Amino acid sequence: MTEDLVPSLGRWRLWEQFALRGPGFPAEGVLRLAPAGLAAAADKFTAADPLDGARWQDFAHLFADAAVETAHTLQDIARTPSFREAVAWQNRPVLTSGIAPFLRWRPGVDNRSSMPRQREELVAHYWQRFCVKNDTIGFFGPVGWGRWDQDTPGVTVDPGSGLIADSSVYWASWGIDALAKTLDADPALREWIAPRRIPFVALEGDRVRVPGRRPVTVEPEAAAVLAHCDGVRPARAIAAALPGTDVTAVLADLVARRWVVWRLEVPAGTHPDRALRAWLDTVGDPLPRHRALEALDRLEAGRARVAAARSEDALVEAMAALERDFTELTETAAVREKSASTAPCRALVYSDTRRSATARLGPAVLDALEPLRLLMDSAGWLTARLAETVTAEARRVHADLAAGGPVDLAAFWFACLPVLHGVARTAASDLQADFAARWRRVLAVPEDARRVVVRSADIAAAVREEFGTTCGGWTAARYLSPDVMIAADGADAVARGDFTLVLGELHLAANTLGASLFTHQHPDIAELFRLTDRDHPGPRLLPLLPKEHRSRLSVRVRHALVRPEDHQVALADFTADPARPRAVRSADATVVERGGDLLVRLPDGSLFPAVDVFSHVLTTLAMDLFQPLPPADHTPRVTVDRLVVARETWRVPAADAAFADDKDEARRFVRARHWSADLGLPRYVFVVSPTESRPFYVDFDSPVYVTILAKALRRLARNDPEATVTFTEMLPSPEQTWLTDDEGRRYTSELRFVAFDTEPAP
Numbered sequence: 001m002t003e004d005l006v007p008s009l010g011r012w013r014l015w016e017q018f019a020l021r022g023p024g025f026p027a028e029g030v031l032r033l034a035p036a037g038l039a040a041a042a043d044k045f046t047a048a049d050p051l052d053g054a055r056w057q058d059f060a061h062l063f064a065d066a067a068v069e070t071a072h073t074l075q076d077i078a079r080t081p082s083f084r085e086a087v088a089w090q091n092r093p094v095l096t097s098g099i100a101p102f103l104r105w106r107p108g109v110d111n112r113s114s115m116p117r118q119r120e121e122l123v124a125h126y127w128q129r130f131c132v133k134n135d136t137i138g139f140f141g142p143v144g145w146g147r148w149d150q151d152t153p154g155v156t157v158d159p160g161s162g163l164i165a166d167s168s169v170y171w172a173s174w175g176i177d178a179l180a181k182t183l184d185a186d187p188a189l190r191e192w193i194a195p196r197r198i199p200f201v202a203l204e205g206d207r208v209r210v211p212g213r214r215p216v217t218v219e220p221e222a223a224a225v226l227a228h229c230d231g232v233r234p235a236r237a238i239a240a241a242l243p244g245t246d247v248t249a250v251l252a253d254l255v256a257r258r259w260v261v262w263r264l265e266v267p268a269g270t271h272p273d274r275a276l277r278a279w280l281d282t283v284g285d286p287l288p289r290h291r292a293l294e295a296l297d298r299l300e301a302g303r304a305r306v307a308a309a310r311s312e313d314a315l316v317e318a319m320a321a322l323e324r325d326f327t328e329l330t331e332t333a334a335v336r337e338k339s340a341s342t343a344p345c346r347a348l349v350y351s352d353t354r355r356s357a358t359a360r361l362g363p364a365v366l367d368a369l370e371p372l373r374l375l376m377d378s379a380g381w382l383t384a385r386l387a388e389t390v391t392a393e394a395r396r397v398h399a400d401l402a403a404g405g406p407v408d409l410a411a412f413w414f415a416c417l418p419v420l421h422g423v424a425r426t427a428a429s430d431l432q433a434d435f436a437a438r439w440r441r442v443l444a445v446p447e448d449a450r451r452v453v454v455r456s457a458d459i460a461a462a463v464r465e466e467f468g469t470t471c472g473g474w475t476a477a478r479y480l481s482p483d484v485m486i487a488a489d490g491a492d493a494v495a496r497g498d499f500t501l502v503l504g505e506l507h508l509a510a511n512t513l514g515a516s517l518f519t520h521q522h523p524d525i526a527e528l529f530r531l532t533d534r535d536h537p538g539p540r541l542l543p544l545l546p547k548e549h550r551s552r553l554s555v556r557v558r559h560a561l562v563r564p565e566d567h568q569v570a571l572a573d574f575t576a577d578p579a580r581p582r583a584v585r586s587a588d589a590t591v592v593e594r595g596g597d598l599l600v601r602l603p604d605g606s607l608f609p610a611v612d613v614f615s616h617v618l619t620t621l622a623m624d625l626f627q628p629l630p631p632a633d634h635t636p637r638v639t640v641d642r643l644v645v646a647r648e649t650w651r652v653p654a655a656d657a658a659f660a661d662d663k664d665e666a667r668r669f670v671r672a673r674h675w676s677a678d679l680g681l682p683r684y685v686f687v688v689s690p691t692e693s694r695p696f697y698v699d700f701d702s703p704v705y706v707t708i709l710a711k712a713l714r715r716l717a718r719n720d721p722e723a724t725v726t727f728t729e730m731l732p733s734p735e736q737t738w739l740t741d742d743e744g745r746r747y748t749s750e751l752r753f754v755a756f757d758t759e760p761a762p
Helices: 038-042 053-079 081-091 093-104 114-132 173-184 220-228 235-241 247-256 272-280 286-308 312-330 363-368 372-402 409-443 456-467 491-495 525-535 610-622 665-679 703-719
Strands: 012-014 017-021 143-148 155-158 164-171 202-204 207-209 349-361 451-454 479-487 500-508 541-543 567-570 583-585 590-594 597-601 607-609 637-640 643-646 649-653 684-688 696-699 724-729 750-752 755-757
Touching (some): 017 349, 038 053, 038 665, 053 081, 053 093, 053 114, 053 703, 081 093, 081 114, 081 312, 155 491, 164 173, 173 286, 202 220, 220 235, 235 247, 272 286, 286 312, 363 491, 372 456, 372 479, 372 500, 372 590, 372 597, 372 755, 409 456, 451 456, 541 610, 597 610, 703 724
Parallel strands (some): 143 349, 451 637, 500 643
Antiparallel strands (some): 012 755, 017 143, 155 349, 164 349, 202 207, 479 500, 590 597, 637 643, 684 696, 684 724
């Protein structure tokens, strides 16, 4: 019988559970787009050789034949039902506008005009994401799980049965919100909707206070109605409690003053449809309740048909039908336009999936992770310094406010906004530069080095001297979530000790496995709550966040490990269920100073560090600060013991890539290989460009991926001639994979760990 490890790296205790992230298509898929022998033939031409003459014509014919072969391969990929289904989830119209005409085309040497080539690139672009990007969405990016195990020699994989163990289709919150808005317009439902006071509006007797404004004295009827606006009592109940008061008229005035919200709102959560149904069940009038339930049932039936679809055609038909029903019911577009202001989840529904394969890691992998301790200690320094800066400014804000009497949290929060969006941002930028400078001293990276290898024992003292053992600074900052990849030729190689670990990202100040997209794909969510209880034996103070935000916040990434004992405080947006016992408005809490510490005192007397109300803002500022190596034209691969902590990276002006402008595919391919060789780029890289929405994979042995790169470089150079593009070595490469399915196919992967800082808080 195996025994699970309770692993730790110094003061950082790792969760026994970890997520196993990987795509839904085997890694070898992208290698199908690199024609055998073509790269070697191209490399017979030096940069000085004229790309013409008989020898060049022979290569051009070879290239043309390979291009036709690649086009056929891409058509085979595009015909695959699972590929088409994945595209349907990502961008269904592309199936009609791009994939269908591409499949009708008959590739030949003489008919590869511009439009067919664009469609080739379209398929190849989706294909690289489905094969080598460790995204987490749907069956083409399923969430797997694993755990530490004392008896595992390296890593073991239980492939399970098939690729997928379980899958669910969820509503995007905006879709249910649109239905709620439609129902809200029904006058018969109006009296059943509970008005609620805006979180930052304070009521003291007959005086109303709003941050930044003078207090207003209101009529007794208005004060009485406002006192009853708790988001729980419907308007009809308020009217019954206040006979003789025209509650409807008073509410209209309070709404006009922006002190009260009186509309049907669905609390934020993974299942907004269930929350809406629960509210409809409270409506006592059967006719409007039944009308509303019929609308919801119609949409729910459509979602169920989407979830039950077992083919691309059935999925497309079900999605289209759901969108038609939605538009008919809500008079709202069923897909949100993509723009800078659009949050994630543009479609009505999305799918999240649990992988069949599970993994176990043993002590050998934990030992190889030991250098991660030094990095996490330094990350604790980063978040602690950021918190110190914000706290010092917040104390000054509080002192100014306290001179006029007791300070409520709402007034404190609004007064601190200039700090959070000014001083804190400047401090974060300065800290990032200071952080990199300290690591530069620790690592002493030689100029022009491509490989730097150090021993953790040799730098541990320097890390302690530069970063100390400072704690994280706010409660959420006690968490770090590292992404680690194992570069090995199969699980057996790991067991033999023939492997290297590669740090992907180190997510600061967040337990990212608490996000809904992970938590709700775990086979036993109670286990994740037990691990949370161990980290936090007492309640936490958690600020309520907006439902979504255009940059990073959506229902999929919303933190789901919120326990009944945790307090939630609404600063500006009340997105929790108003009936939740421990959901508090900011105007009803106060900020006090005790022994030099700023604390938030809740109505029940509970005290929490005031810095915790800034946690989301601070985490957002901190998440991109971890960069041990400062940006440069070239940074080397840095390995500490057996852990690669930084992959080799190049930053190149897009305008310098002259090959990108060559219109002849064969010449562009050869020149791209000369260009990449001059820079020292490896065969496989990931590319980040300001004009592209996400990093993309390039294989310099593959003409189609070279073409995709060339187009990205041209777009960037046109937009900004001074702009740079970043190349990072792909490590592990497609051949260095160990995660398998039940048919033995290999997949790229990364392990998402959770680390908790056990150092006592100061």
